Amino acid sequence: MRPKKNPQKDLNKKSGMFFVIGLLLVLGMVYTALEWKSFESFKEYEVAFNKTDESIDEEIPVFELEVTPPPKPPVLPTEIEIIEDDDPIEETEVIAIEVNTETEVVDASDFEVIEEEEEVKVIWSTIEEVPVFPGCENEKDKRACFNEMMQKHIRKNFRYPKLAQEMNIEGRVNTTFMINNDGTIGTIRKRGPHDVLEKEAVRILSKLPKMTPGKQRGSAVKVSFAIPITFKLQ
Known part of the structure; x- marks a missing residue:
C-alpha cells in the first residue's frame, strides 16, 4: 500500500513563484551592478595652518650683466685748404650809403606811378562782342558763323591716330582753349579717355588761325571757348 502525499507539503506547487522571485532578484542585482557609480572623496586642506620653516633662508642669485659701450666715432683730421696768393679771389664790394646834410631828399610826387590794368577774362556765353573767326567779318550772326567755322576747321584737320585705331580707342575729348586779347590761341585744356586722343585734339586746336579778339565794354x-571733339571708329 503506497502512502499518499499531502498536497500542502508539495514543493512543486510553488516552484513557479519561487522562479519568478529569483529571476527578479538576479535582474535587480545586475541592474545595480551596471548603474553603480563611485566618486573620489574630496579632501579640503586648510592652508592657513601651514607654517613655513623660518630656518630656511634662500638667497636669490644676482646676475651682473656687463654692457659694452658703443665705439667712439673716429675723429677725422681737420683739412686745411691752403690758398696761394697768386690765385684770384673775387670779393664783393659793399658800398656804404650814409645820409648827411648834403644828401638830397626826393619828394614822393617826383615818382610816376604806373597802374597796370587788371587782365579781364570772359567766358563765351557772357561776352558782349564775340571773337570773329576769319571769314565771318561780314556775317550778321557772328556766334553762329564762329561755331560753323570751328566745325569746318575740325573736319579739315581731323586725323584719327593710328595707335588709337590699332588699340580700338574711341571716345569724346572735352577741350577748352583761350582766345587772347590779341586774337591768338592761348592755353588749351583737354580731358579724354586716352592720351593719344587728347594729343590729337590739341594738335587740331593749335592750328586755329588768328582771330579778331572779343570785346567787353x-x-x-x-575769351574762353569750350568744344568737344568726338573720336569714333567706323
Whole structure:
C-alpha cells in the first residue's frame, strides 16, 4: 500500500513563484551592478595652518650683466685748404650809403606811378562782342558763323591716330582753349579717355588761325571757348 502525499507539503506547487522571485532578484542585482557609480572623496586642506620653516633662508642669485659701450666715432683730421696768393679771389664790394646834410631828399610826387590794368577774362556765353573767326567779318550772326567755322576747321584737320585705331580707342575729348586779347590761341585744356586722343585734339586746336579778339565794354579781353571733339571708329 503506497502512502499518499499531502498536497500542502508539495514543493512543486510553488516552484513557479519561487522562479519568478529569483529571476527578479538576479535582474535587480545586475541592474545595480551596471548603474553603480563611485566618486573620489574630496579632501579640503586648510592652508592657513601651514607654517613655513623660518630656518630656511634662500638667497636669490644676482646676475651682473656687463654692457659694452658703443665705439667712439673716429675723429677725422681737420683739412686745411691752403690758398696761394697768386690765385684770384673775387670779393664783393659793399658800398656804404650814409645820409648827411648834403644828401638830397626826393619828394614822393617826383615818382610816376604806373597802374597796370587788371587782365579781364570772359567766358563765351557772357561776352558782349564775340571773337570773329576769319571769314565771318561780314556775317550778321557772328556766334553762329564762329561755331560753323570751328566745325569746318575740325573736319579739315581731323586725323584719327593710328595707335588709337590699332588699340580700338574711341571716345569724346572735352577741350577748352583761350582766345587772347590779341586774337591768338592761348592755353588749351583737354580731358579724354586716352592720351593719344587728347594729343590729337590739341594738335587740331593749335592750328586755329588768328582771330579778331572779343570785346567787353569796348576793350579787347580774353575769351574762353569750350568744344568737344568726338573720336569714333567706323
